[in-house]
Amino acid sequence: MIAKIDDKGRIYLPKEIREKFNSKEFYIVDLPYGIVLIPKLRDPIKALEEEGKKLPNLDIKELKRIIREEAEKEVGIR
Template sequence: MATETDDRGRIYLPKELRDRHGERFRVVDLPSRIVLVPVDDDPIQAVRESAGPAFEGKSIDELRDDARTAIAEESRRETEGKTDT
């Protein structure tokens, strides 16, 4: 799907996408692209539910640090031209 910004920089997302992914998104600026990531009402609970027992016993700070490390590593690989996608 392709879309364009309007004169104020807004992006239109079709109703089907909003129904499936929600109304709130985090904009992630990577070296080669921008990614919209849906934001759940309770993001930590959503991560715990999707990951199952993998994150049991980890604090919010530990989960945040792990996520930041993973994003930094992905950005580093992408900058060096070594992406998996």
């Protein structure tokens, strides 16, 4: 998908993107290889609670262990 920039520097986001993220504001993150748009959440606490519901019913020590193992796999330690 390609977004167009007008003469005033405005970026047009297609309707399906605007509807998918249900946001009228986006954070712009400037990275060495480009930019990333992150939708600004209307209710970040509610969004965090919803994500938390997806976690398995494990204690925090076990979750940390799993996260550490996955991170080590990603960087090739294991």
